[in-house]
Amino acid sequence: MVEIGAVSITLAFFVSVYVAVASFIGARTGRREFVRSAENGAFGVVFLLTVSSSALVYALLTRDFSLKYVASNTSRDLSTFYTITAFWAGQAGSLLLWAWILSIYMALVVVYHRKKDRLLMPYILGTIAVVSSFFVYLLAFVESPFERLPFALEDGRGLNPLLQNPYMAIHPLSLYLGYVGITVPYAFAMGALLSGSMGDEWIKGSRKWTILSWTFLGIGLILGARWAYLELGWGGYWAWDPVENAAFMPWLTATAFLHSVMIQEKKGMLKKWNVFLIIITFFFALFGTFITRSGIVSSVHSFAQSDIGPYFLVFIGFVLVFSFLMFVLRLDSLRSENRFDSILSRESAFLFNNIVFLGAAFSVFLGTIFPIVSEVVRGEKILVGPPYFNRVNVPIGLILILLMGVGPLISWRKASKENLIRNFSYPVVLCILVMLALFIGGIREITPLLSFGLCAFVVATVFLEFIRGVRVRVRRGENPLVSLVKMVSKNRRRYGGYIVHLGVVLIVIGITASSSFVVQKEATLRAGESMSVGNYTLRFEGLNQYTTRSKHVTAARITVYNSDKKIDEMAPEKNVYRFEGNREINQETEVALRSTFKEDLYIILTDFDSEGKATFRVLINPMVSWIWAGGGVVVLGAVISIWPRMSERREEIVRYSVEVSKNGTVKI
Amino acid sequence: MKNRKIAIAIGIVLLVFSYLVYGGVKEAKVYYLTVTELKERMPSVYREKVRVSGKVVPGSIKKEEDGGLRFRISDGNETIEVRYKGVVPDIFRDGVEAIVEGKYSPENVFFANVLLAKCPTKYESADELLKNKKENT
Known part of the structure; x- marks a missing residue:
C-alpha cells in the first residue's frame, strides 16, 4: 500500500504538469483534443491523489510505524477517530490534504464548467493545474508522507x-x-x-x-x-x-x-x-x-x-x-462602464x-x-x-457594521432625501433608543454602546427589508408565512445575504459583550471552602484522582450555586498523559464550562497540591455562545444563497427588482 | 466632477487608517529580545516593556507561596530570573522554549505578565525519533 501511495504521488505530479501544459497549448492553438486530454488528466490527478490519501489512511489505521509520518503522529493507544484525523496533524499529511482537496475542486470545475465556459475553461484548468503541480511537487520530492524510517518502531510518538x-x-x-x-x-x-x-x-x-x-x-x-x-x-x-x-x-x-x-454585475463598475x-x-x-x-x-x-x-x-x-x-x-479592457454619481x-x-x-x-x-x-x-x-x-x-x-446597515437599503446611483428618510428613520431611532437604554442601564464605555447601537440599526434595516417584501406579497392575497418562504426562495442570494448579515450581528454582539464585560477571579481553596464570583457561589468539594486508559486525571469537584440554589456540578481537570510519547505536554488542562445564552461560567484548575488545596481561575464571559450561534446563522444564510436555482431566469428577476428600487421602492 | 468627492472621501478613509495603524504600532510595540540582547541593553531596558525568549533552565521552576512561579531562562549564553503569576501553558516545563513579556527590574528579576511556551516541533529528524524510543524502552 505504502509503495502504491508513494508512486501515485509521483505520477500525480507528472499528470498535473501535463494538464497544465496541455491546457495552455490547447488554449493557444485552439485545438480541442489538447483541452479534452487535459480535462481527462484532471480526473487522473484526482484519482491518483485519492489513491495516495487512501494509502496514508490505511498506513495510519494499520499503525505502520515504519513510516516516519505514522510514527510521529500516532500511537497504539490512539482511538480510531483521532488516528484518521492524524492525517492532517503533521506537515506532509496537511500538504497531501491540500493537494487532494485541490484536485477534487479541479475535477468538479471541469465537470460543471467545461460545457458552459468553453473559452475560459482551458486557462482555468491550466491555472489550477499549475497550483496543483506545485503542491504535488512538494509532496513527491520534498516532504513525502511516505518517507520510511530505517526500521519499524514498536510504537509511535502519539498525537499531540x-x-x-x-x-x-x-x-x-x-x-x-x-x-x-x-x-x-x-x-x-x-x-x-x-x-x-x-x-x-x-x-x-x-x-x-x-x-x-x-x-x-x-x-x-x-x-x-x-x-x-x-x-x-x-x-x-x-x-x-x-x-x-x-x-x-x-x-x-x-x-x-x-x-x-x-457592483460589477449590476453596474459594470x-x-x-x-x-x-x-x-x-x-x-x-x-x-x-x-x-x-x-x-x-x-x-x-x-x-x-x-x-x-x-x-x-x-x-x-x-x-x-x-x-x-x-x-x-489587460488594464485597458477593464474599463468601467459607469461612473459614481453620488457619494450617497x-x-x-x-x-x-x-x-x-x-x-x-x-x-x-x-x-x-x-x-x-x-x-x-x-x-x-x-x-x-x-x-x-x-x-x-x-x-x-x-x-x-454601519455600512452593513446602510448598504442594502440605500438607493443606487444617488440617494434622495425621501429614500434616506423612508429607509433609515426607524433603524436610526431604534439605534438611538438602544444606546440610550444601555446608557441608563449602566454601560458607559463608548465602544460597546456604539457596537450594540449599530447592531440594532442593522437588525432593524434587515427586518424592514423582510417586512416590506412580505407585505407586498400579502397585499396580493398570500399567507404571510408562505410569502416569506417564497420570497426567500426566489431571491436566495439577496435574502441569504441578509441572513448572513444577521448572523454577523449575533457574532458582533457576542464579541462585544464578552470582550467588554468579563469578570475574573482567582482563589486557592481547601475542600469545603467556597468562593463567589458574580452571582455564582462555587463550593470546592475536593479532588478526584483516577487513571483512565490514556491519562492520569485530577478533577476538582465543584458545586455551583446561584444565590443559594444549587444549579450545577462542574469538574475542571488537570491531566497527565500516561503515554511517554505525549509527554512533550507536561499537563493538559481541561476547563469546565457552563454555557447559557446569558453568560459562560468558565473554570480553570490552575494548580493543586498533595494536601488537597486547589487554585482556580474563574471567568464569567458574557454572551460567548452568541458567537457560535451567529456562526450557525451565517452558514445557514450562505447555504441559502448558494443553493442551486430552479432556473437561470431568476437572475433577471433580481436585476429587475433592483431597477425598480431606484425609485426608492422595493418591489419584486 | 462627481468622482472628486469620492476621491476625497477615500483619501480621508486612508488617512484615518494610517493614523490608526501608526498609533496602534506606537502603543503596542514590544521589543523581542534574546536574553543576551536584554543584558546588553541593561540600563535603558529597565522601564521598557519587552518580550524575551529562552530555554527554561532545567530544575529552576519553583512555585511560590502565593501561587506564583519562579524560573530561569537562558539562551545558552546569559541567564535571567523570571517571576510570573497567571495561567501557565500546558506545555511549559523544563527545557522548553519559553517566551515572557514584561519588565526587567534593576534587581535583575524579570517580572512577566505574559508567559508563552513554544510547542516543541514535531518534526525532529528520524534519528532523534529512533533515539527517543530506545531511551524509553
Missing part, C-alpha cells in the same frame, strides 16, 4: 494531546476547504486575464465557488476560536495569533470580493478592483498556508514546521509577479465597504509580519500584540 479534540479534528479540514477553494475563483480571474475575455463570465462562473470557500473559511475560523476557547484554557477565543490572522486575512478580502462583484481583490485573496490564502507551515512567526496554533518555507516564498513571488503582470497588460449611493457604500475590508486585511497583515519587517529594516525584532490589532480593528469593525 492538544489536537485530540473534536473541533481540532474538523477545524483544519474546513479551513483547508476554504484556503484551497480560493484557487478556483482566482483561476477564473486568471482565465479571463489570459484569454482576454474580460466580461462578467469569470465572475458569474466563479461566484458560487467564492461563496463556498468563503463559508468554509468562516466555519474554520469559528471552529478554531471555539477550539482555542475550550482547549487552550486561558478564557479567550481569539488572540490575534499569526495563524488565526492567516485565515482571517483571506476571509476579509474574500468578503470584500463577494460584495464588489455585485469596479472591474479592475475585482481582479485585484481576487489576486490578493489568493495571495493571502497561500501566505496563510506558508505562515502556518513555515514557523516563520511563533504561534500557538502551529504544530508542524519544516523547511518548505523557501519553496513557498518562491511560489508566492511567482504568483504575485505573474498575476499582476497579466493584470497590467449604494455603489459608494459598497466601495467604502471594500476599502475598509481591504484596510482591515492590510492592517492585520502588517501586524502579523511586523517582526519580520522590523528585523529586516532596523535589525531589531519588534512585535505588535493584541493592543495593536484591537485598536485598529475595533473602529474598522464599527464602520463595517
